[in-house]
Amino acid sequence: MKDAKLVVKSESHQNTIVHLSDHVAIGGQKIVIIGGPCTVESLTQMETVAQHLQFAPVQALRGGVYKPRTSPYAFQGMGLEGLEILAEVRKRYEMPIVTEVMAISQIEEIAACADMLQIGSRNMQNFDLLKAIGQANKPVLLKRGLASTIEEFVMAAEYIMSYGNPNVVLCERGIRSFDPYTRNVLDLGAVVALKQITHLPVIVDPSHAAGKRELIADLSRGAIACGADGLIIECHPEPDKSVSDARQALTLDDMVNLVRSVKPVAEAIGRQVYEIQRPQLAIA
Ligand code: PEP
Ligand code: MN
Secondary structure (H helix, E strand, O other): OOOOOOOEOOOOOOOOOEEOOOOOEEOOOEEEEEEEOOEOOOHHHHHHHHHHHOOOOOOEEEOEOOOOOOOOOOOOOOOHHHHHHHHHHHHHHOOOEEEEOOOHHHHHHHHOOOOEEEEOHHHOOOHHHHHHHHOOOOOEEEEOOOOOOHHHHHHHHHHHHHOOOOOEEEEEOOEOOOOOOOOOEOOHHHHHHHHHHEOOOEEEOHHHHHOOHHHHHHHHHHHHHOOOOEEEEEEOOOHHHOOOOHHHOEOHHHHHHHHHHHHHHHHHOOOEEOOOOOOOOOOO
């Protein structure tokens, strides 16, 4: 990894903090939790999610509007209409938004209404996209490739940083292996290694790693115990009706319970969680 000049730590305490908003930052003392559906399906769906999750508290919302689907016949995402929904929910609930960018041509429109641009697993080595996102003025969530080595992952982040964008968060989301019981294998060893090698924040996506909702809460707590700076988790008002990744979607109540259960684990390793922000009462 000797070529990774910008991503590798130059001293042991070097630690990058990536700000999603004035109130939410990834890589500091506090664990950040991002939640929401795999795919944006309607304004009602996203509002229901935001209403439930804001007091969990979840710090940012996710939802894809451009979806990388295995089949060309599967729903490909709502596109611009979905982006308008995200922009509306962002404004109404004052929660930062994370959504996936699949092509260079989408960067400008997505950057106009999202707070963090996600590069999906399938695009981790789309080098032209990495170079373009490196020139965007927004934080990036870089997901580990489906079967990428730690070195390839680090070098993908190096592409983004070397093109001028220092605000990169790494996301371990499981890697391919032989056993179909779990969708992928969650590589917590990589989380520990990446925290040691790089100065970038590292978060974990247990949803795409496990592929089964009943595994997600325990994997989430394990990830925090291993030093992850946050979690990104899929949930849905009616999980079985999710247009994509239904089997791994949590109910909103399960999501709230999961968030609360992370607190003692975070505190046991000297980290904190975000406390519930009460809505400001208007002063008459
Ligand atoms: C997603 O976040 O919905 C997604 C497609 O993730 P990944 O790129 O990790 O498969
Ligand atoms: Mn998904």
